[in-house]
Amino acid sequence: MSTLQGAFRRYPVVAATIVIGLLGLLLWALGLTVAVQWLFSGLGLVVVGIQGAGMIRRMRQGSFGVDLLAILAIIATILVGEYVATLLIVLMLSGGAALEDYAAGRAQRELNALLDRVPQIAHLLRDGSSDVEDVPATLVQIGDQLLVRPAEIVPVDAELVSAAAAFDESSLTGESLPVERHAGEAVLSGSINGQAAAIVRATALAADSQYQQIVALVAEASASKAPVVRLADRYAVPFTGVALLIAGLAWFVSGDPVRFAEVLVVATPCPLLLAAPVAFMGGMSRSARNGIIVKGGGVLEKLARARTVVFDKTGTLTYGTPTIARVCPEPPFTEGELLGLAASAEQYSSHVLAASVITAAELQGLELQRTETAVEVPAHGVTARFGDQEVIVGKLSFVAEHAADAYPADLVGGELAIYLAVNGRFAGCIVASDQVRDNARATVQALDKLGVHESVMLTGDARPTANHIARQVGITRVRADCLPADKVDAVRAIRERPVIMVGDGVNDAPVLAVADVGIAMGAKGSTAASESADAVILLDDLSRAARAVAIGRDTVRIALQSIWLGIALSIGLMIVAAFGLIPATVGALLQELVDLATILNALRAIGGRRDVRARGVAARVPTATQPVPTR
Known part of the structure; x- marks a missing residue:
């Protein structure tokens, strides 16, 4: 009951529509048909006022209101006396917002999972004794010994004091199997202890630990808005024009104004409003599940259109361990x-x-x-x-x-x-x-197959070293002896855009910021690089850069497919309605099915099965440390 009450408070227009619908049904049973008409029409006028005010506000901000058709449909059904259709259109609009919210929540589940698991409490061992004191994780100091009980989350980055322990690092690295750690080895915050209690020694404060940095990036990504308005605006004006043209012709040919209302009922723009946000939230969720934090749907859109990729050398194309x-x-x-x-x-x-x-x-x-x-x-x-x-x-x-x-x-x-x-x-x-990463050449080739045909390497190393690495990985354009400012100038001068920049260090932060899409190798990279970037790879795996582009392309493709699916179904229904074959009430119900089809198609952007297949064939990144480059 409390869940139902919460839903009604969250969606008051939906709740009011349902209540008024039930009240209207009761009045109709009592034979008070006129009262039902006034009740439903009154609700429609209230919603027209609310929607109209919002539409005018958005138009003043330079955004065409794609909900104009819905407002016209409500007004038309009121004028021709199709008051049941009026109620259904109102329910469709308000219910569509609720469906969008549910779908976005479904797609954002993986993002929220990280935020929900933030370690709050640490079990502090005082002076090497067995006495345990629970303290906030934020008060843990470097060098403190902590007890991590079975199935608990490691609160801060640490090194293992116990002889051995197993940790689940799937939320950090994507590795599904528990990882064995031995005394002296690093243990990442956010990993989950196995079946036996373990003692660790803190090596970083909570704010500087890996998991907290991931959470900060996730929070930033979650707060970013996908390019919903931009995608909708591309189709809003022509879709509205086509709908009004078909409705006007139907009225003109038949001489019946009801035809005008019947066409507009099935022309409501919910597919335009729903497809983009659901697909982009799904793409951001899929990225997070693949160890890539994308700071907004706009980043996915640029990744999908990328034409050039620029790599730093040290720690990016190479292992960065000299x-x-x-x-x-x-x-x-x-x-x-x-x-x-x-x-x-x-x-x-x-x-x-x-x-x-x-x-x-x-x-x-x-x-x-x-x-x-x-x-x-x-x-x-x-x-x-x-x-x-x-x-x-x-x-x-x-x-x-x-x-x-x-x-x-x-x-x-x-x-x-x-x-x-x-x-x-x-x-x-x-x-x-410095040894070149085993998957560096394969990553460059994968990006080329995804449409990113131009590849560039920028490095501070001498040209002979830079050329040698470039030949190994298949990069044809090289600029050596670069200072940070030189890298910025080089990226700005590239004509084949959008440009992706992949880097990892402090000196990469400026060029990551000026690239169309900056991707930071965040597993070993600096905080400055991660903050400057548009996307952060949480794993020490260069191939995730290609995975990010693939996810961006899939997301935009599915968003556009969903929009065109909704438009095609709506236009088909409009043509049928123009011949008087779909009553207004039936048309409103059919439009709900169009909205549902649009949402379900857009949810494909979450891409669970595709990621399972991709992980099955993904190459493992070697852990051996090798040599490296100059400054």
């Missing part, structure tokens, strides 16, 4: 001294290669020096002072500004180098490499 291949010192420095100085300076860099240099130094047992006088020049390098030594580490051009004797390293395909200068003298270089 491996140091060799250290090449200049006398009097040794390999250990050069690596130690480079790692000490790279502590103050945010570049992906810095972590690999530091790791290589630590594996050799080298002690890193500390300083308070270190400055990073983004995309160039780092300047640091350790005692009486000024160390410059970074790109050749940057180091050469401080050491005129610097010269380029002898590199083979796919390698890159960082260079060092100490006190104004060239000290040598460290050579690294």
Whole structure:
């Protein structure tokens, strides 16, 4: 009963129409036909006033009111005395809004599932004891030990303290099977613990944890409106014109104004109003289920029309996990001294290669020096002072500004180098490499088959390295030695639009923002990149970029199919009604069936079966870490 009352409060016009309909039925049984006519007609006039005010408001905002036909149909049925049809049209309009709301809720289920599962409570273990204190997840500090009970959600990003445990990461990675983790391995917030209690150590605050970042993106996507008005506006004017033309001809030829009303009854524009929002919400839901957060239906529409894709190299086309291949010192420095100085300076860099240099130094047992006088020049390098030594580490051009004797390293395909200068003298270089993702070439080919024929790579690396990677993955247009501003200029200059940009790092944030569609590799990428992007891939899987385009194309195709299905059925009914073969009351009922067919077709955009088939043939992304590029 409470559910019914809630529905009536949520849809007051539907509730009023049903109540008035039942009251009219009672009055008709009592023989008060005139009263029924006045009752139904009065309701129709009230709805005309409400709908008309909304239509005028939208027209002032520059949007043509596609509900004009419904208003004209109500007025026409009142004037010709078809008051039962009046009631049915009102029920159709108000019920159509309720159906749309239900369908949108069905399509948004996967989006809301993430929001509903936000971890709220953490079980804190005090001072390594077994005493458990429940605290809000937002109060957990880095280093705190937490108890995660069976089937509970991990509240923050952490590392496993227990010897081993199994976690369900399906909501984060799409992997349906539980994942085994061992002591010291990372555990993502939002994953669900298995059958045994586990102890974890927090490695991030709640606000910085993976799951909270996903929730923030989902909330932003949910709040974004799909391009409903734009799609409807493309067909509203011609559809209205055709309907009025058929209705006018029917009246003119037959001389019966009832024909005019009968045609307009089956010409109500609910298919235009319902198809687009339902399909786009379904597409956003399908994207979320595939590990892609799309920030609005407009993004899906641009993805569907994309003609060019632009890739960053490091961490996007490659795994982004550098491996140091060799250290090449200049006398009097040794390999250990050069690596130690480079790692000490790279502590103050945010570049992906810095972590690999530091790791290589630590594996050799080298002690890193500390300083308070270190400055990073983004995309160039780092300047640091350790005692009486000024160390410059970074790109050749940057180091050469401080050491005129610097010269380029002898590199083979796919390698890159960082260079060092100490006190104004060239000290040598460290050579690294980065493995191309196994599915990078297949992703470029898949995008080409989807209509994205132009592919470009923008990178800060030297041209030989960039060309080598481009040949491996099948990209024909390359721009190397790019600074962030150069990437922005390059994307703006592309003529084949819309343009998709796929990147992952802080230096990609500007170009992601200026692209028609920016896609961030959010699994390892920076928060800045994710915030600048229009879509975020939550998994470390480049092939999801092609999946996003496929979902966009499917969504727009289904939305347009649904619109044309509704238009075709409505025009067919209008022609039949023009010959007087469909009474107004029957026409109103038939139009409800047209609306239902439109909604059901649009719900195909959720695409559950297609995704199951796609997952069955999807290639797994290797987890092995490999070498990487320059700045």
